[in-house]
Amino acid sequence: MSCHETRAPDVDAEETVALVGCPNVGKSVVFGALADRYVDVSNYPGTTVDTTEAAFDGRRLTDTPGVHGISSFDEEERVTRDIVLDADAVVNVVDATQIERDLFVTLQLLDMGVPTVVALNMMDEAEAEGVAVDAEALEDRLGVPVVPTVAVDGTGIDTLRERVDEACAPDSTPVSRWFDEIPDDVEATRAEKTLLVEGDEPTAERVPTGDIVADGGAPPLADVGRREDVYAHRRRRVEGIADDVSAREDRESSRAEWLSDLLLNPLTGTPLALAMLGGIYYVIGDLVAQRLVDFLEVVVFGEYYNPAVESAVGGLFPDAGWAEPLEFLLLNDSLGLLTVTVQYMLGVLLPLVVAFYFVISLLEDSGVLPRLAVLTDRGLERVGLNGRAIVPMIVGVGCVTMAVITTRMVGSRRERLISTALLGLAIPCSAQLGVIMGLLAGLGIVWWFGYLGVLLVVLGVAGLLLDRTLPGESTPLVTELPRMRLPRAGNLLRKTHSRTKMFLREAIPLFGATAVVVSGLQYVGGLAAIQRALSPVTGLLGLPQEFGRVLILGLIRRDFAAAGMTDVALGPAEVFVGLVVITLFVPCILSMTVILKERDARSALAMWLGSWTVAFGVGGLLAVIL
Amino acid sequence: MTGVLGDVDPGASVSIERVPDDDVRARLLRLGLLDGPVECRHRLRKGPVVLRRNGTELALGADLADAIEVTPAEER
CATH class of the missing domain: 3.40.50.300 (P-loop containing nucleotide triphosphate hydrolases)
Structure with a gap:
């Protein structure tokens, strides 16, 4: 050789x-x-x-x-x-x-x-x-x-x-026939030359072009690209080699193909998909987000960890005035750096992240994910997304924080913005949903459907508006459907482990910093001032001023807001308006932290303000109608 | 006789003749879907079309499928 x-x-x-x-x-x-x-x-x-x-x-x-x-x-x-x-x-x-x-x-x-x-x-x-x-x-x-x-x-x-x-490469390959079209004074390696004749723009921008730039105006290497000729020629070589070295027997379709056909046929695929969504919701939204997290928060942290830390660390501080703010920062009940912050990271976020990455890896490795995208493409196209955005939407009902991370897989920047905004706005997370369902159950089934209807309308209208107003066009669905296969446990665990580790490494410092800022604000009375400033808003919604406290709780954790609602004496219409508002209202601090990490600060701020506006706008409107 | 991919019945084989979007065309070319006849595996009502050639399956959104011109291929 x-x-x-x-x-x-x-x-x-x-x-x-x-x-x-x-x-x-x-x-x-x-x-x-x-x-x-x-x-x-x-x-x-x-x-x-x-x-x-x-x-x-x-x-x-x-x-x-x-x-x-x-x-x-x-x-x-x-x-x-x-x-x-x-x-x-x-x-x-x-x-x-x-x-x-x-x-x-x-x-x-x-x-x-x-x-x-x-x-x-x-x-x-x-x-x-x-x-x-x-x-x-x-x-x-x-x-x-x-x-x-x-x-x-x-x-x-x-x-x-x-x-x-x-490892080696042949001295010369047929692609070199196009190298003559690259100007002589361009300094490029063979790899770069290949990418240049394929019209790869980032390579064209990076490669030093001698003095050609001074002569011409337009990017000098933009015209060199012969992508289709090069690709078509390479395809012919591929076909020639594949014909010579391989043979494909006609076999009856396998069980994997049969399952794939079932999933892609809407008649059978829709119930299958719904059953899978139910399963995912059960694992992430119920088993983990409710039961496991409840156990960790109430028992592990509530009974053991927090009291132990409070007495151990609290005892270290002298009774002096200077120590008080520091002690507050580390140990306060809303977001103390050593108590509630650790509880959120390890008791709430960690189990959710692990469960979530496991489920996503399972869907990825089995080949289910792209087939779900095919099934839901048409519906999501209407709100400026394509089928690939189904994943964040499903996961969002389990936990919005997690869902924001999955918006990575939906394609262009524009689609990520739309799906993140919709998630932050109109998808209630399972933690909140439990309390909301409880409150609505007390009002009757009509209010429950009314609640779902309002959310769907807001989701649809917001999606349509974002689709119309954001620059650019939505990208069409072009996705390969890999063969369906049984995932390997080892691979699932390795993926889950490495993704969790990476996520936590980035999220923990960010969340810690958020906790310090919020605690600081609370210490200097900033939160109380915010509550007073909110009184015109609660008035607009026809709700008592105590509702301002519910909103502030909602900033920290969405389900806190829902739970806080149970403490305020309200009539049915008021409960309904309140629930719609706290659903549409800003995502929780964890979600915001992740949105900030995944998107840029400007988009995050726009989403934040947008959620406020929509929540109070829709709530005010409902208050007038009801 | 040319038609659009969005109108092809599942099970039929077609040759892809024209893909208006440069990037999509290059991606189909890379995957070998422009090399010869492709089989239409599925077509969802008002939804995506799923194509197959040599064991490679690709789904294309409805609007895209309606913009791709195809001609019927000889049944193998």
Whole structure:
């Protein structure tokens, strides 16, 4: 096999190996099998995309988001492209059952001159499906090592580990025929040249262009792009290779396909989806958000942790006046840094985050998620979203805080804004919903439907308005449907663990800072002043001034507001108006903290003020009507 | 005879002839869906269309499917 190392390893820097491949090809399983020890999950700088790194034979191994090509169609692709451009070698994981799809990435990597080893994964599934792939023939055709693997049971992993050293790329590939179109004075590597002739804009902006910029006005490299020619040519090469090295037998459709068909047919898929939503609601909204959290808050923190900390830490402070504010900051009952703040983080947020990431990983790994998106696409399109926004909406009924994180998967910035705003505005979380249902049950079923109706109208109108007013257009649903399969427990746990860890690492400092600010405000009397300032608003709603206290409680925790309502003597119409207001009213502090972390400060503030306006507007209107 | 993807019946095979959006066209091309005939697996009423070729399945939103021109392909 003739091979040419295109990049001399940098002596000083640690050598990096990137794992690259399409989504759902088993990259993370290969990663887990290759890694010597687990190192770190982190956001790729400047993005919301998380990448995992580990040590591997003295090198650094990086897992990349699954992509169908090295390009810039979305944030994941940009992250993968940047990691590939920096990597010394790539392990390209290919799904043996789908080599017609996956070899596009492989050939693109080789065109770029990236030293590559191919892990031909899922050989067992290929055999079961009647797909025969000749790994040796593929190695001959590609000119780089090809190692057949079944990553889930470790088959081929040792060979793969040994052959990473042989990673290479052919000296020249057919893509070079387009390199002539790049002006001579452009300094670009072979990888960059490949991306340039594919019209990759970020590369065109980054590559030094000599003095061409001075001559022309328009971006000099924008015209070089021959994306469709290059892609079409590469597709023909893929088809040629796939025809030569693989054969596909016609088999009867498998059980996975049967299940997929059931899910995609609205007649059977809708009840199945509703049953799944019910299951998710039961796990996140009831088992975890209610029972487990209740137990942790009432028993673990209420009876043991908080009293213990209060007596232990409280005893340390002298009776002097200077110590009082500090003691208040650390131990106060609303948001003390060592008591209630810790209770929220460990007793409320941690169990929710774990449960939530587990359920999401389950939906992801089983292939259910994109099928739910297909089922709900039409409805969500009407409010400027596409089917992928179904996940935040489902999770939101369990816990809005968690749902805000899932808005990462809904596509463009515009769609993330719309879904976050709708979540913050009109989706009641399960903690609050329990108390609200209790209060409404006392009023009668008509009020319950009235409550749901008002929320749906607000959701629809707000979605339509945001869709009309925000710049840009909603992106259409374009989503691959991976094969449905039974998720692996190990993989689910690893995903849940790493995502939880990363989330908490970012959220804890932010929440701590929020707690300090709120406690400070309370100490200097700021909260009481806010309550007084709210009296015109409560008047507008036709509610007594005590309702101001309910609103302030709602700032801290939505269910506190709902619970606070039970203390205020109100008539049925007043209860109804009050409940609508506290539902539409600002999301709780945890949600706000996450919104602030996931979006920018300006959007968060706009959502905050928007929620106030809508809540009091709709509440005032209802007060007049009723 | 050309029609739009949004009108194709489930089970029928078609060749995709014209995709108006550059980025969507490039993504379909990458996945191999422009290489030859694709099978329409599902079409939800007023909803997305699901296509399949060589075991790769892709769902496209309704508005997008209505903008994509296709011609019937020979049954294999």
